[in-house]
Amino acid sequence: MTDSNKFHPTLAIANIKNHISITMEIENVQYATWVKLFKVHAHSYKVLHHIVPSKKDKEKVPKTNEEKELWSTLDVAILQWIYAKISHDLLHTILELDATTMEAWNRLSDIFKDNKNSWAVTLEQEFYRTNIKDFLNASAYCQRLKQLSDQLKSVDESMSNNCCVLQMVVGLTEAYNGVAILIRQRDPFPLFYQACSMLTLEEVGLAKKVATSRGVTMVVKRVNHSLSKNSHQ
Incomplete structure (x- = not known):
């Protein structure tokens, strides 16, 4: 055959x-x-x-x-x-x-x-407006920045690694100040995927702190409720 x-x-x-x-x-x-x-x-x-x-x-x-x-x-x-x-x-x-x-x-x-030139302008504007507060988590935020960076590259407007890392840091909220400072102090800057990994780990740590804080608050409330109940007996 x-x-x-x-x-x-x-x-x-x-x-x-x-x-x-x-x-x-x-x-x-x-x-x-x-x-x-x-x-x-x-x-x-x-x-x-x-x-x-x-x-x-x-x-x-x-x-x-x-x-x-x-x-x-x-x-x-x-x-x-x-x-x-x-x-x-x-x-x-x-x-x-x-x-x-x-x-x-x-x-x-x-x-x-x-449409390459008009798309380049649109992409660049969106890239610099990207903020972590508009995403469900750090991973989605980094993924969007990477996607925009790749699309800019396709219209001959390549973003350097340092530019991508800086924009990632600029778009963070105050809750991420710790990791933002850590990234800025690196010399040379970490690669973008490494910076994203640092940000994701920071997010996990913040989530654990919030969970622990809520747990402590619930315990305190239960103790206070128990003490208040005992004092009225």
């Missing part, structure tokens, strides 16, 4: 939404993250060459009818992945009759490049 007659694993995917969590929209700036996830998935199913051709792929042009049919079938399947993971606005913008996967992929890239 030739390779062209074998069932390709790409065709077994019934719902791409179960594999790629992000849906790309014009309104949010997640193009770079979306592209990374899509490429990883395409690579794992051995169809990356349908969106990013290499020199080797140019040498392996489908020749037989079976090879051409398989290529065409796979290309349509990957095109369906793209259409399923973009917003309706983007879909209507890039949708064209008989378009190939690579043509659709390149149109999305063009849309992103056309």
Whole structure:
């Protein structure tokens, strides 16, 4: 049996939404993250060459009818992945009759490049406004800063490690003054992931203190209640 007659694993995917969590929209700036996830998935199913051709792929042009049919079938399947993971606005913008996967992929890239400068401004503003008080915990806060930093890098506005660490510290509340001072005093600054680890450990320590304080308060209340009850007997 030739390779062209074998069932390709790409065709077994019934719902791409179960594999790629992000849906790309014009309104949010997640193009770079979306592209990374899509490429990883395409690579794992051995169809990356349908969106990013290499020199080797140019040498392996489908020749037989079976090879051409398989290529065409796979290309349509990957095109369906793209259409399923973009917003309706983007879909209507890039949708064209008989378009190939690579043509659709390149149109999305063009849309992103056309808006690169305005997205850079938007991302930078959000990066410097990010504050830990707007997140459930330190981990989510650090994750958002890292995400924004990665997205800025994708629009050629790379943030240095020191800049990311400083912004992380600036966005902390007074409760984290201890770890903020500790990070600032480091020379050189810790790597961003190390600073995030320090912040997370500090948060755990603060949570334990709060729990202990509440426990002591409850015990005191019970003792006072018991003493008050005894004094009235």
